[in-house]
Amino acid sequence: MGHLSTLAGVLALTGLFDAVTAQSCSGVTGRYQPKMGSGYRVSVLASGLRQPRHIVVDSAGNLLVAEGGSTGVRRLVLQDNGNIVCASSNTQILTGSTNHGIALSADGKTLFTSNLASVTAYSYDASTGQVGTGRQIVTGMSNTGTHPTRAIATSKWSPDTILVARGSNGNIDTSTTDRSSGRSMIKAFSISQGMTTAHQYNTGGEVLAWGLRNIVGLTEDPNTGGVWSVENQMDDLRLNGRDIHTNNPAERLSYHGALNDTNNRYKGLNYGYPSCVPAWDPENVGISGLLVGSLFKPDGVPNANDCANRMTGRLHFHAHTAPLDIKFNANSTAAYIAFHGSWNRNPADGYRVMRVDFRNGQPVADVTSKTAQIPVMENSNVGACPNSCFRPVGLAFDQKGRLFVSSDTSGEIYVIYGA
Template identity: 25%
Template sequence: MKTWIKSTLVLSALTIFVFSCSDDDDFWDSMIPETDDDPTTSQVAGYVFKPATMPATDANVQQLEVPAGFTVQKFAEDLGHPRMMVVSSTGHVYVSDREAGEVMLLQDTNGDGIAESEETVANIRHAHGLSIHNGRMYIVAIRELYVADMNMDGTLGQPQLLVNDLPDAGQHPNRTIAFGPDGMMYLSVGSTCNSCPEPNPENATMLRLSSDGSDREIFAEGLRNTIGFGWHPETGELWGIDHGIDWLGDTEQKEEVNKIEEGANYGWPYIYGEGKYNPSDRPQGDTTYEQYLQLTTLPVMTYTAHAAPMAMAFYTGDQFPAEYQGDAFVAMRGSWNRSTPVGYKVVRLHFENGQPVRFDDFLTGFLINDNRAHFARLAGVAIHTDGSLLVSDDTNGVIYRVAYQP
């Protein structure tokens, strides 16, 4: 097996892989043959740049930028490491904290856009993905899936274990779940590595299960880490945004917007982007790159490499202008594997006639000091019952609320 080895020069009869500091194109002078009969050669400029971390002071929050007519404020703060969010039909806001292993309930009882109360309603090690279905809360950790009854006051009953044998996590422990129009549960399982053949066929997939955890099957594969996904409110089609491979340079691999269909293979780890070959990993057996490419469903759109897409939510509220209906909001966590930072913002993914057409910035300004520092790495997005957008930051423990007030 060939693997990426950071900051090390590795020479072999078959593969030459170099991380360089060249300012030339990231991926140049490459030869990637169809089989191992010829050597593979590629030179890549690999970087690590992590902006310094600053507090979410009032001054920093006040310089955040949103489109005209919108406002942004803190909905809640001092929350630890809030990740995924879900909002009940009664306006109860639930947020997971994977590091603390808990699910919190936030309530804005007077409707002023600020949560007055915070309460831990479940303690589950590595709790991450949340979904509400038929009045019950579903919580997924790394290897376990739980369900709990929801009480009128927003608290949860004792979580009941449904599944305890999800794949090991490795590099991507961020399981997320949602229920589709078919009433089935969809569960995203990331890869264990940056780029490698997976021994467990359920890694790097979208799984589908019945609400009781039974009838588990692989719905789609070749998805490196699709944390954010959802169904377009008009077409009912499933869309997801996948994390690209690291260590291919500043501009590769771009993040992928995929229409996720049953039985489809999205190429990871061998094919990426617009049908490009990954020089680090070759299809196993006698399969060539070209043959694997023919089996691969390519992305409908791409986004800037290393922006790190997290949660995605289609807008179905009634507060924002009508043109926002059916568009999606995506939290871009932000890069580390790049010479200059990208991400660290919320973007709007425009849909026309049910198809994605472009990205626009929506909530920006978390990068400060000439992009040398940041005060948020975003994780979750959710639409509140009042139509506002909630965005979680697990760096400073803040949930932001974006509202429309023309």
């Protein structure tokens, strides 16, 4: 009995050790030591990358990484190495093609990348990594102000569709009250039509949702076809001259229905920006009856008399935590969200990967919940952020259920096991 108890204690300690200690592949040195949630462990797959942003796993199990600064796309061929996964090769397969977004067609034979101005399609061979000549399929997306990322997502349920998100032209982009501005929205485009004649973002495609300040992550629930987005909300918020920006507004997880649903009641809805923002700390806002996620009108925005009639999110998150990607596990029981972290609040917040549990295609938690996020991977010292910590950006699952995470500022790729 005593020996069994001792062994159980050793195994428990070993499991705890694995959960908090990041292993690295040979020749790879991780810069930071993540703190892992219960049941998870982590390894460092790659380092020394240039601003790795969104990522995707191809049909042969290789990891494709969009690097920032118009660097291009990198292909990591993966192999198991004991109880972690490592890269047997790491090569650049595209140059100067992207600053953020990357996706693959449903059949895995077309690679899409995005940058400030356009979305480009390439033929792609997963077995060799060979990439064909690029063809722009969506153009006319340049902004003169901020928010250069263009999140993109393809659909298993509607294989000829690519979703493209375009953010606002600044913190408060007043012209986006008009849908024809072509900003602060998600649009759906036909891939096949774009291959013939490129879509112009402002005039082409269909509006899936608008009034969304800056969507940086998009995904499709693999089991229901439902489309979800994560949004970065407004900075430096004031109400009646009072600074309320530290804990407001909320970042937002929004549902947009299924692309193959001809009666999709969410299609084309407006989510309030720039006139209406969602509350995270209603008490700090000080409006009677306001709940988490309720929309209200702050200072400095266009007039809005109908915030109550605008669509709001399905879940909400801490202010300024900057969610940049969302991905579902294979059975859609959980969505994982990468929070890049705040610059607009003190103390810092974010800099973590969190889980939201789902059931029957929707989050388990209520829309007003403040505890829907379950810790998966966090920085051990958030006080060192943003300059001396990892900052999650892109997420991708492989067929073995391993979750890959990019960190742009540290130039690393992590692998989470147990997701």
